[in-house]
Amino acid sequence: MLPPLSRRVMDRTSDEFLLGKSSRQDAYDDPESPFISTFRAKPMSSAKGKRRTLKTICTVLGVVSLLSFGVVLLKPLSYLDIEEVPVYSTPLNSQSYVQGPPTQRFRDNLRNDTKYITSWISAGWTNDVMTYGNLIYLALITERIPIIAKFIPSHVDNSAPPFAFGEVIDIPRLSQAIGSPVIEWHEVKDSESEVLDDLGCWTVWESVQKLDPRPRGSHSLNLLRLDVSWTQTPDWVKLTPPGVQDNHASFWSLATLGFPETRSNNPELTNRPSPQHQVSLPPDDQLLCFDYLYYIGAQNAWEWESDYSPAWRFVGQYMRWNASLERLANEHARRAMNVPVNEPTPPYISIHIRHGDFRNYCNDLPLDQCFASLPVIARRVAEVQEELRTQKGIEVTQVIMTSDERDPEWWSGVRAMGWTWVDYATERTEEIYGKWYPLFIDAVIQSNGAGFVGTQGSTMTTVARRRVESWRGGPTRVVKWGSPNADDH
Numbered sequence: 001m002l003p004p005l006s007r008r009v010m011d012r013t014s015d016e017f018l019l020g021k022s023s024r025q026d027a028y029d030d031p032e033s034p035f036i037s038t039f040r041a042k043p044m045s046s047a048k049g050k051r052r053t054l055k056t057i058c059t060v061l062g063v064v065s066l067l068s069f070g071v072v073l074l075k076p077l078s079y080l081d082i083e084e085v086p087v088y089s090t091p092l093n094s095q096s097y098v099q100g101p102p103t104q105r106f107r108d109n110l111r112n113d114t115k116y117i118t119s120w121i122s123a124g125w126t127n128d129v130m131t132y133g134n135l136i137y138l139a140l141i142t143e144r145i146p147i148i149a150k151f152i153p154s155h156v157d158n159s160a161p162p163f164a165f166g167e168v169i170d171i172p173r174l175s176q177a178i179g180s181p182v183i184e185w186h187e188v189k190d191s192e193s194e195v196l197d198d199l200g201c202w203t204v205w206e207s208v209q210k211l212d213p214r215p216r217g218s219h220s221l222n223l224l225r226l227d228v229s230w231t232q233t234p235d236w237v238k239l240t241p242p243g244v245q246d247n248h249a250s251f252w253s254l255a256t257l258g259f260p261e262t263r264s265n266n267p268e269l270t271n272r273p274s275p276q277h278q279v280s281l282p283p284d285d286q287l288l289c290f291d292y293l294y295y296i297g298a299q300n301a302w303e304w305e306s307d308y309s310p311a312w313r314f315v316g317q318y319m320r321w322n323a324s325l326e327r328l329a330n331e332h333a334r335r336a337m338n339v340p341v342n343e344p345t346p347p348y349i350s351i352h353i354r355h356g357d358f359r360n361y362c363n364d365l366p367l368d369q370c371f372a373s374l375p376v377i378a379r380r381v382a383e384v385q386e387e388l389r390t391q392k393g394i395e396v397t398q399v400i401m402t403s404d405e406r407d408p409e410w411w412s413g414v415r416a417m418g419w420t421w422v423d424y425a426t427e428r429t430e431e432i433y434g435k436w437y438p439l440f441i442d443a444v445i446q447s448n449g450a451g452f453v454g455t456q457g458s459t460m461t462t463v464a465r466r467r468v469e470s471w472r473g474g475p476t477r478v479v480k481w482g483s484p485n486a487d488d489h
Contacts, residue, residue, distance in 0.1 A: 106224075120291065196225050239253075248296060304463065329445055332429070349449050352458065374417055399420070400445055449472070
């Protein structure tokens with residue numbers, strides 16, 4: 001059964017298209033140097049308690065190791081088995097970094113001996129994931145604890161409810177890997193609270209672009225019941241020199257605003273009245289907050305495209321999937337490939353082809369000349385297969401397509417290639433699990449490929465490519481488009 005017109009939901013916002021690369025040609029700002037801080041749970045335990053805890057942990061790990069060995073002997077081998085949920089030897093309990101259960105006012109739940117940082121989302125879902133990766137990296141270099149709001153619908157129906165970050169991303173695993181706790185807004189403030197909290201925050205958006213002379217809006221502020229008094233960041237937070245048309249700010253320039261010397265050296269900044277209470281507040285010190293952190297770089301714009309990206313290297317690659325979501329996606333992938341129940345999941349090549357809103361960039365060019373044809377995509381798939389064969393000794397014949405294309409004839413061509421896809425209508429995925437899940441499952445399937453082929457200019461491709469390279473050590477390719485024979489090579 002071909003996907004119905006309403007089936008595909010990926011990549012609908014043009015904001016996810018990487019419109020161009022803007023490289024810094026000089027050291028206008030000092031280059032970023034990554035810094036990983038280590039947080040300790042509070043209060044500290046006694047030495048005796050530590051010895052007892054260590055002994056307990058060692059015992060538990062020994063038992064788990066023996067059980068795991070037995071499971072390996074009994075369970076069919078799958079190339080995805082290495083992604084079993086790890087055992088956390090020293091989990092960072094998020095509850096150690098708030099006063100207690102969620103409160104009516106967020107500030108009542110913040111610890112006096114702890115500093116925090118937050119920001120909000122306002123784009124397509126993949127961009128929002130990247131924004132939270134940037135936020136968490138900024139938290140590391142400022143030694144603050146990030147507070148993450150729920151995902152809000154942009155690629156799905158607006159009737160879909162907000163979705164908790166921790167139901168998509170494995171937060172304990174992330175916290176363990178980066179050495180820092182990560183907490184969510186619903187752990188701080190009661191989601192049902194009707195209290196409108198005052199908060200002073202920085203607006204980066206007004207400093208990095210001049211077309212929209214307002215802070216970047218986000219529906220998250222309404223959901224969290226926050227009445228924000230905005231202060232525009234100084235112009236020097238911009239990543240590129242004055243006069244260069246680019247919307248990116250510098251990580252370390254923003255980081256300095258979290259420290260007292262920089263704040264005291266900029267007393268002339270204006271604090272705008274909040275929209276509802278009309279209260280003018282300076283940017284908060286305990287809860288450092290920014291309107292929008294998608295457009296940030298260390299040395300260049302669009303850095304998630306680059307292998308050196310500190311946000312990817314020190315945060316993004318550790319944002320692994322929630323185990324329940326991973327299992328659900330694997331079940332969908334297995335059914336798409338018709339894998340018998342008692343057989344392991346075979347390695348496959350995942351593809352992400354974005355057409356949807358990219359049609360707008362084809363201008364007057366016919367779509368069949370603007371977009372890469374299926375044979376052109378197949379050539380990239382063959383390259384990935386060959387690399388897997390020669391470098392890993394793996395023969396991969398299964399290919400899973402993910403795309404927002406709605407033309408049934410195009411999908412018939414996908415089938416003719418011998419490839420498959422998840423039929424979410426037949427699966428009744430939205431009906432059973434919710435409107436977010438086709439999007440989430442596509443992203444997990446992309447990341448679980450032994451190799452990957454994607455679409456140039458799509459951030460969904462960018463992040464999937466990074467995941468496959470980092471998590472699977474797999475080869476990747478990106479298909480070029482926009483003109484006839486664009487992907488010739």
